[in-house]
Amino acid sequence: MNLSLTVNGAAVTVEADGADTLLMVLRDRLRLTGTKEGCTEGECGACTVLVDGVPVDSCILAAHSAAGSEVQTVEGLADRGGALSPIQQAFIDNFSVQCGFCTPGFLMTLTALIAEDPTPEEEWVKAAVSGNLCRCTGYTTIVDAVMAATGQEVAR
């Protein structure tokens, strides 16, 4: 069954089963492996992408429910080789990346957060990422990155 959607600004049509998830379409058909599969049960948030601007766990979203939608993945946050988005740059500058496997999911959730609230408070940032697990950092540097990316004072 054909599925048409927009991914990172480009219109694409792919073959997808009814049982296929959006994550399977992104990783296996479109080879966009920046989006990670951590649990396939919607718990870890590593697979977070934006569907029409809203962060979703793509591992439990039926691919066909994204038909006609604008999907943005981590690969779409910056042009290949081009300037990074402010939150991407802030993750680098604030040492918010360790193993990095959760990073794409965090970046997508936070991109949506910043679009909605350009100067989020620290507690609100923590609440916003409550669906994203990071096992390495203990989260503070991730919060710092949001503060830096939104021009707010970094607590440390």
Added chain:
Amino acid sequence: MTTAVGNSFIRPDAEPKVRGEAVYGVDFEIGGTLHAALVRSNVASGRIRSIDSDAASAMPGVRLVATAADAPKILSGLALNDQPLFASEVVRFEGEPIAAVVADTLVQARAAAAAVVVDIDPLPVVATVDDGVADGAPLVHEDWASYQVAPGHPDWPRYGNVCSEVVVDEAGVDEAFAAADVIVEDEFRADRQYQAYLEPKSATGMWESGRYTVHASHQYHWSIRNRTSAALGVKPSDVRVIGHYMGGGFGAKLDVGLEPYAALLARLTGFPVKMINERSEDMITCNSRDGGVIRVRSGLSKDGKIVAREYLVDMDAGAYAGDTVYLTSIPVYVADGPYATGPTRVRARAVYTNTTPTGAFRGVSGTYLYFALERHTDNLANAVGMDRRAFRLRNVLEDGHEMLNGQVLDDSGLLKEVFEAVDELAPWETLGKGPNQGVGIAATVWLTNPLPGSATLRLEPDGTLIVVTGAAEIGTGAVVLGVRQIAAQELGMDPANVTTTMPDTDVQGFDGGAQGSRTTHIVGRAVTEAAVGMRERVFQQAAKLLGAAPDELELRDDGVGVSGDPGRRVTLGEVAGAAMFDGGPITSSGSYGTPAIKYDPDRATGLLFSTFPTPTYHVHVAEVEVDPDTGGVTVLRYLVAQEVGKTISPAGLMGQIQGGVAQGLGYALWETIQIGDDGKYRQRTLESYRLPIALDVPRVEVVVLEHPVDTGPYGAKGAAEPPIVPVAAVIGNAIADATGGPITRIPITPEDVLDALKHEKGTR
């Protein structure tokens, strides 16, 4: 110029990670790859009657169903050869591999694996260590006595379900107890903890003319090489292991996982074979941190000195010995730990059970061993009516402490400084004073893993330096920050001009893996060794270019200059270029492993970790508030004082402390794997396995102490592992203080907190 060592630099691997370009083990795939899934036992103990793969073999895309009949008939293991690749007669834990299915796609392989019908007669289940050591317990391994130890090991005491026993029994223990004014006895228990790295275990195997190649996302590539070759009955050099970006490991990716299966299936099919664990499968079969039971008894004098100690530990090995035969050594180093104890007796046993084999998780058994030790220390202080911090300082180690293995710690008096340092962050007396609040303190002495490593430096004509090392970058920054910054410092370079490699066992020298905080210390030191030879060559070449004597030269700003003459300088690139046709490319190699440490082999039996290398000293303090209605715990403040020798990367170090404490909080308060009487895990997904989220974790307050050690690069000791070790102890002590009740288990659940609140103050 900012010195490369001691300052924070951007991680070169951060950009590919934030762009989604980094290729992890699960992302790696080459043309022609087939996919495989394992058929695993659905019971914890039983006898296999039959395996019917007819239906599975007929399913779409299926290429092969393999069982024990297709694998070499070999038992292998990390230290004890007790484990087959596939169970063939009996199964010993839920999730034990019985067969593998290879198909064109992963979806097909998983569907066909689910269609393999395995008929198993249930056998009695040894579900807990108490069951395992009970009189008349069923034997998890009826043939335990016939098992061979892996090459290079002398055998050790083991019997029945006890796969390792370590004993220390100092002279005069019973007499010292008899003479004590007060005796305090406690029992503590800890559940297992799942490493919960975000990238599930995976492997891709290939086979070409008698040699295996394994693409891995792993902490210890040389261990995979050894373990895969042993399981498949070939020489280690017949296996090549190539590393990729790794989505966390925390100890679980030190021993082999899927690698030998992927390699075997590649040989059987003639195609590359890729395997990925599903999350639930990963969790249920992961070599999680062992749970354990600790019984600790101490004798005290009226004036608050510890005069005798007994420390008895049973750890849950699971169905195969794995790491636990090493881990039984750890209680020997924790039984006295930060305090002088008088004559001491230790017995540590690793016990086979019909559960998933346990293994290494950051801080290994130390997390619960210190929980027991430091909860007990609080109880000792209370028993003699002393302030808990003052009691610790009364008994804290002095310089020259002799450990139970006879090893002498020259610098153990540093602990007192670390106690003082943490108090500067917030005075002890001021914390935990509000309603329902409490404060906890705990100290830890921890080690730096001594396993050797190596590095080859390559100076390139474009002015860059490549550090060729088999060290694995697990995500801590130990390679991309620590090792790289040390290399830059050694050659007077900007770290931006230094790159590091990914592990490849065909290319680099042995590396002991990303474990026990060893990488910056050991591989950093290998780099400083390599730099000696490189500087010599660089100066010789530069001397020719500059018309100066080598001893007039100095390294400066990615170049070589004549000392005291700013105008006479050549770049390192020019030096490398000139050398190319004057002696050949500039390379230099170095190796390092911690030198042998003096100890007394007669002090303990069964001690496979015979020494405690390059010790570091830690004191943590936490202030908590408990909710008397829900039993919930909020960590208000968390303070860390840590002795590191020398900080190489401040940002890297802070990341390890904050992250280690967060994992420790999860362990102390939320994460648990409970095991039913059927030997099966009760928590089976990340939904029921409750990991810390951003809202749970306070910003850790840190003071770093630096007492450089001669053996480390710039004096650096290990730093990344220990921040997790005292956390459960500190939190337990703080909750006991807040509630006035006993806290004896990890994790400390809301029910435990509510129970503790029911105790009258002072009865804990």
